[in-house]
Amino acid sequence: xxxxxxxxxxxxxxxxxxxxxxxxxxxxxxxxxxxxxxxxxxxxxxxxxxxxxxxxxxxxxxxxxxxxxxxxxxxxxxxxxxxxxxxxxxxxxxxxxxxxxxxxxxxxxxxxxxxxxxxxxxxxxxxxxxxxxxxxxxxxxxxxxxxxxxxxxxxxxxxxxxxxxxxxxxxxxxxxxxxxxxxxxxxxxxxxxxxxxxxxxxxxxxxxxxxxxxxxxxxxxxxxxxxxxxxxxxxxxxxxxxxxxxxxxxxxxxxxxxxxxxxxxxxxxxxxxxxxxxxxxxxxxxxxxxxxxxxxxxxxxxxxxxxxxxxxxxxxxxxxxxxxxxxxxxxxxxxxxxxxxxxxxxxxxxxxxxxxxxxxxxxxxxxxxxxxxxxxxxxxxxxxxxx
Numbered sequence: 001x002x003x004x005x006x007x008x009x010x011x012x013x014x015x016x017x018x019x020x021x022x023x024x025x026x027x028x029x030x031x032x033x034x035x036x037x038x039x040x041x042x043x044x045x046x047x048x049x050x051x052x053x054x055x056x057x058x059x060x061x062x063x064x065x066x067x068x069x070x071x072x073x074x075x076x077x078x079x080x081x082x083x084x085x086x087x088x089x090x091x092x093x094x095x096x097x098x099x100x101x102x103x104x105x106x107x108x109x110x111x112x113x114x115x116x117x118x119x120x121x122x123x124x125x126x127x128x129x130x131x132x133x134x135x136x137x138x139x140x141x142x143x144x145x146x147x148x149x150x151x152x153x154x155x156x157x158x159x160x161x162x163x164x165x166x167x168x169x170x171x172x173x174x175x176x177x178x179x180x181x182x183x184x185x186x187x188x189x190x191x192x193x194x195x196x197x198x199x200x201x202x203x204x205x206x207x208x209x210x211x212x213x214x215x216x217x218x219x220x221x222x223x224x225x226x227x228x229x230x231x232x233x234x235x236x237x238x239x240x241x242x243x244x245x246x247x248x249x250x251x252x253x254x255x256x257x258x259x260x261x262x263x264x265x266x267x268x269x270x271x272x273x274x275x276x277x278x279x280x281x282x283x284x285x286x287x288x289x290x291x292x293x294x295x296x297x298x299x300x301x302x303x304x305x306x307x308x309x310x311x312x313x314x315x316x317x318x319x320x321x322x323x324x325x326x327x328x329x330x331x332x333x334x335x336x337x338x339x340x341x342x343x344x345x346x347x348x349x350x351x352x353x354x355x356x357x358x359x360x361x362x363x364x365x366x367x368x369x370x371x372x373x374x375x376x377x378x379x380x381x382x383x384x385x386x387x
Contacts, residue, residue: 001026001153001183002047007056009042016042018207019056026152029179031198032187033303039207040187041081044157047185048078061152074102077151077182081158083142087131091122091141094130095148102149116144120174136167143174154184160193172196191300201299203306210306215299228268228275231260231291232282238264244285248277263290 002024009017017039024030034040045051046058049069058065063072086094092113099109117123120140125133130141139159146154159175160168168190175197178184188194194201195215203211203218211218234241238256241264246254250270257265268274273294282289 001028001061002185003057003059004043004047005057007043007046007058008054009039009046009051010054015207017046017053020204020207020209022202022209022212024183024185026183028200029184029186029198031194031201032185032204033189033191033194033201034204034210038204040204041157043204044078044080044155044185044187048076048155049073074149075152077146077149077154079139079142079146079154079156079159081161083138083145085130085138085141087129089130090127091117091130091133091144092126094141095144098145098148104149112148112150116147119147119177120144121170136163136171139163139167139171140174143171147178152183154178154182156184157187158189159186160188160190168193191298191303195299203303205306211302218302219296219299226270226273226294226296228270228273228278229291229293229295230266230268230278230282231263231289232266233262233288233290234264234285235287241285241287242266244281245278248274248281250274260290263288 004023005021007017007020008015020039020043032040032043042051046053047060047065049065049072052066060072061075063075065072086097089097095113095116096109099113104112114123114126117126120143122137122140122144125137130138133141139161143156143159146156156175160171163171172193175184175186179197184198186194186198199214201211201213201215201218202209230245232241242254242256245251245266245268248268248270250272251268251274252271253269255267255269257267259265268278275292275294278292279289281287282292
């Protein structure tokens with residue numbers, strides 16, 4: 001449904017996107033994560049036709065976003081981070097105006113407007129002025145505008161930005177419902193929101209894809225292992241206890257965290273959960289246990305590690321597993337961090353964009369056809385009068 005191939009976008013010498021590729025299949029709900037400046041919003045603007053790419057190919061529902069822009073955009077519902085609304089219009093008037101832009105017939109618009117307002121919980125506010133609504137309500141109006149033409153693809157950039165916790169829960173419930181009928185690409189800084197809504201996550205960092213997979217897979221593949229915490233009364237020979245714990249199969253590191261009262265505390269880093277083995281040793285040695293717990297790093301911790309530029313241990317030591325046969329969601333892939341050196345610049349090629357300015361190169365120009373941006377129109381220089 002969404003295909004991005006070798007997409008690059010430069011602003012002068014700065015590469016906002018550096019040769020990224022990914023696909024989103026029909027019916028998938030994908031979270032698009034990354035720190036500020038990673039390239040998320042730039043990618044979404046290119047997908048929706050708001051911004052041309054420097055190089056690469058982008059297709060939505062089988063239509064090239066550059067060469068078949070109108071067909072691609074007919075199949076996209078877009079919610080930008082800052083929703084552009086006319087504050088002096090009523091909610092239903094705002095949607096009626098949008099319906100005319102989408103060339104919906106009057107009967108179809110009268111049917112669709114109440115339906116989408118009810119879907120986002122604004123049917124009872126349809127006569128309110130947009131300017132009198134809270135930010136959370138305006139965000140819902142923007143979501144209603146994105147849903148109005150019944151698009152196949154929804155691209156949502158920070159849909160819960162600036163909302164309070166209760167409003168986030170309400171929007172999250174709406175997103176779960178939308179995920180049943182639409183292909184969704186969702187950008188957000190709220191990690192629990194992504195984990196709750198998105199079965200698949202793409203993490204971008206410095207204009208490149210750093211990881212791609214389900215939240216569970218990313219945690220398993222990028223966390224560097226699981227951790228078992230032990231607090232026990234192990235006696236006077238702490239080093240012997242540490243050596244015994246280190247001999248358990250799968251344990252990579254045993255950290256001595258010191259005493260807590262009469263108990264001693266250890267942390268075991270292992271590839272799997274080894275609590276059963278630790279419990280067996282404790283019973284054999286007669287250790288009095290106060291705590292034996294297991295944890296794995298959260299997606300938020302993995303995201304922070306990637307954002308800080310730390311290479312995950314699993315990426316250094318183990319190859320990424322391939323998905324078993326019949327699996328819909330891909331296993332995560334890890335891309336090495338980009339080097340600081342910029343690639344050698346190539347001669348600029350002629351690019352095409354859609355210019356909606358009717359006075360650009362003649363008022364009779366077909367606005368649905370692309371124009372070359374690097375080939376300026378020929379303009380006859382005015383003749384200077386002879387002195």
